[in-house]
Amino acid sequence: MSTRTAAPTRREQILSEAARLFAERGFHGVGVDEIGAAVGISGPGLYRHFAGKDAMLAELLVGISGRLLDGGKLRVRGAGAAGDPAAVLASLIDGHIDFALDDRPLITLHDRELDRLRDSDRKLVRQLQRQYVELWVTVVRELYPAVPESQARGAVHAVFGLLNSTPHLGSPSGGLPGRAATESLLRRLAHGAFAALGETGEAGGTDEPGDAAGRG
Amino acid sequence: MSTRTAAPTRREQILSEAARLFAERGFHGVGVDEIGAAVGISGPGLYRHFAGKDAMLAELLVGISGRLLDGGKLRVRGAGAAGDPAAVLASLIDGHIDFALDDRPLITLHDRELDRLRDSDRKLVRQLQRQYVELWVTVVRELYPAVPESQARGAVHAVFGLLNSTPHLGSPSGGLPGRAATESLLRRLAHGAFAALGETGEAGGTDEPGDAAGRG
DNA sequence: CACTGGTGTTAGTGAGCGTTAACGTGTCGC
DNA sequence: GCGACACGTTAACGCTCACTAACACCAGTG
Numbered sequence: 108m109s110t111r112t113a114a115p116t117r118r119e120q121i122l123s124e125a126a127r128l129f130a131e132r133g134f135h136g137v138g139v140d141e142i143g144a145a146v147g148i149s150g151p152g153l154y155r156h157f158a159g160k161d162a163m164l165a166e167l168l169v170g171i172s173g174r175l176l177d178g179g180k181l182r183v184r185g186a187g188a189a190g191d192p193a194a195v196l197a198s199l200i201d202g203h204i205d206f207a208l209d210d211r212p213l214i215t216l217h218d219r220e221l222d223r224l225r226d227s228d229r230k231l232v233r234q235l236q237r238q239y240v241e242l243w244v245t246v247v248r249e250l251y252p253a254v255p256e257s258q259a260r261g262a263v264h265a266v267f268g269l270l271n272s273t274p275h276l277g278s279p280s281g282g283l284p285g286r287a288a289t290e291s292l293l294r295r296l297a298h299g300a301f302a303a304l305g306e307t308g309e310a311g312g313t314d315e316p317g318d319a320a321g322r323g
Numbered sequence: 324m325s326t327r328t329a330a331p332t333r334r335e336q337i338l339s340e341a342a343r344l345f346a347e348r349g350f351h352g353v354g355v356d357e358i359g360a361a362v363g364i365s366g367p368g369l370y371r372h373f374a375g376k377d378a379m380l381a382e383l384l385v386g387i388s389g390r391l392l393d394g395g396k397l398r399v400r401g402a403g404a405a406g407d408p409a410a411v412l413a414s415l416i417d418g419h420i421d422f423a424l425d426d427r428p429l430i431t432l433h434d435r436e437l438d439r440l441r442d443s444d445r446k447l448v449r450q451l452q453r454q455y456v457e458l459w460v461t462v463v464r465e466l467y468p469a470v471p472e473s474q475a476r477g478a479v480h481a482v483f484g485l486l487n488s489t490p491h492l493g494s495p496s497g498g499l500p501g502r503a504a505t506e507s508l509l510r511r512l513a514h515g516a517f518a519a520l521g522e523t524g525e526a527g528g529t530d531e532p533g534d535a536a537g538r539g
Numbered sequence: 540c541a542c543t544g545g546t547g548t549t550a551g552t553g554a555g556c557g558t559t560a561a562c563g564t565g566t567c568g569c
Numbered sequence: 570g571c572g573a574c575a576c577g578t579t580a581a582c583g584c585t586c587a588c589t590a591a592c593a594c595c596a597g598t599g
Contacts, residue, residue: 117546132438135351138586151588152547160587218491219435222348257500261492261508268488269516272481275434284473292477296516300485303515304508333576354556367558368577376557541599548593556585563578569571 118156120146122170125163130212130274134164134220164220165228171213172235178202179242192250199243200270200297204290207273215274240264251305262304266297334372336362338386341379346428346490350380350436380436381444387429388451394418395458408465415459416486416513420506423489431490456480467521478520482513 124145128137139160140150157163179199186198207214217236221229243263248256270293340361344353355376356366373379395415402414423430433452437445459479464472486509 133349133351133436135349136439139588140586148547149549151549154588155546220349222352258504258508261505262512264491265485265488265509265512268491269481269485272484275480275484276477288474289477292474292520293481295519295522296478296481299515299517299519299522300512301515303511303518306511306515355558356556364577365579367560367579370558371576543596543598545596546594548591550590550592552587552589554585554587557583559582560580561578562580564576566575567573 121153121156122163122167126167126212126216129220130215134223165224167213167216168221168224168232169228171217172232175206176235176239179239183242192246195246196250196301199246200294203270204293207270208286208289211274214271254304266300269296269300337369337372338379338383342383342428342432345436346431350439381440383429383432384437384440384448385444387433388448391422392451392455395455399458408462411462412466415462416510419486420509423486424502424505427490430487470520482516485512485516
């Protein structure tokens with residue numbers, strides 16, 4: 108069990124600070140000297156631990172994509188044993204919220220700096236991302252069999268956008284009171300979005316039909 | 324519709340291409356030579372039209388924030404005359420969806436490259452953004468008076484994240500069939516999220532008191 | 540104590556890039 | 570025809586920045 112507290116001090120420390128800086132100012136907006144300064148060493152000392160700046164970003168993105176996928180698989184296996192898609196989806200949502208709140212910088216990087224990777228790394232990250240998305244899509248389709256796959260996939264992406272909005276609420280302008288409240292809010296909104304996805308076609312009491320493509 | 328948009332040919336052409344490139348590869352990831360090449364001129368020729376690369380980004384971000392706010396105000400005035408907050412919110416959602424689908428690159432830039440602006444421009448953009456958010460928050464609070472302001476604001480940000488997810492659906496992996504379907508899907512998801520916001524208190528599978536103490 | 544490997548430092552190099560300089564060319568008012 | 574101007578070109582400058590080179594310190598190990 109090599110969980111936390113082990114702290115291979117420097118490497119992880121560097122990755123953590125690099126993630127924060129990349130998320131704040133963008134990959135190109137951060138210099139190696141700044142990353143080094145953030146961990147107490149200066150500039151080129153980083154090259155004792157990483158092959159280069161690109162390698163840091165690659166490891167961050169591959170790492171986060173992998174952990175996200177692993178966590179998702181675990182939750183599907185765990186909650187899916189009961190055969191209740193709703194419970195699985197709820198578990199996936201909770202897991203993603205935890206992730207988004209625990210590692211905001213990484214979540215931000217996840218869909219912002221992907222293009223800076225070498226082809227091989229980018230392909231790997233995309234593959235992990237796609238698997239994670241498919242995990243969700245499968246569950247959503249089990250829960251709402253009437254929803255076509257393209258809509259389910261679109262809804263999943265959209266809910267990701269919703270959940271990943273955490274970086275925009277956090278520090279500035281005094282957002283939500285506490286973490287628990289943010290969790291609760293995001294959970295409710297995500298469930299509401301998926302619920303609306305299920306109400307295909309008619310139903311919606313509040314707005315005009317407008318469901319089919321025939322809106323002029 | 325390309326009505327009279329072709330008037331100041333070069334300037335707008337440059338802005339359009341710059342927006343696309345910035346959104347694709349990031350502000351620092353695009354060189355002035357590329358922007359020039361995209362409009363048929365080369366490199367420093369851009370400086371006949373703009374003071375610099377920063378000026379292009381500034382004009383783009385200020386422009387989009389302003390148009391977003393103006394459109395929102397118009398819709399609040401228009402649909403708000405009937406005194407029906409639900410209709411106003413629906414109109415705001417439709418407007419934001421149109422915007423997100425019409426100008427994906429700009430929507431992407433809107434909350435990605437803001438930090439690259441000079442202080443004055445950034446302050447202006449943030450002010451416009453805040454006004455736009457407050458427009459939504461006001462309507463949401465009229466519609467759901469029981470929801471505390473912090474939650475309403477958080478929900479609005481989250482729904483922005485949802486609606487702004489359009490860049491992730493578009494080109495790759497063959498997303499939604501057509502634009503109308505995407506519009507419809509996003510509209511339904513957004514309404515669903517807000518509806519869930521209204522159902523405060525019990526309802527949810529996991530109960531959290533939510534606000535209670537943290538007001539203000 | 541000498542040896543070695545891990546970790547850090549400062550100085551320097553080479554490339555990329557935003558920006559400016561100097562110059563060319565078509566169009567328009569007179 | 571002829572300045573004036575808008576618009577574009579290529580060449581070059583200067584700065585930033587990732588990365589490398591050469592050197593220093595410190596912990597074990599024999």
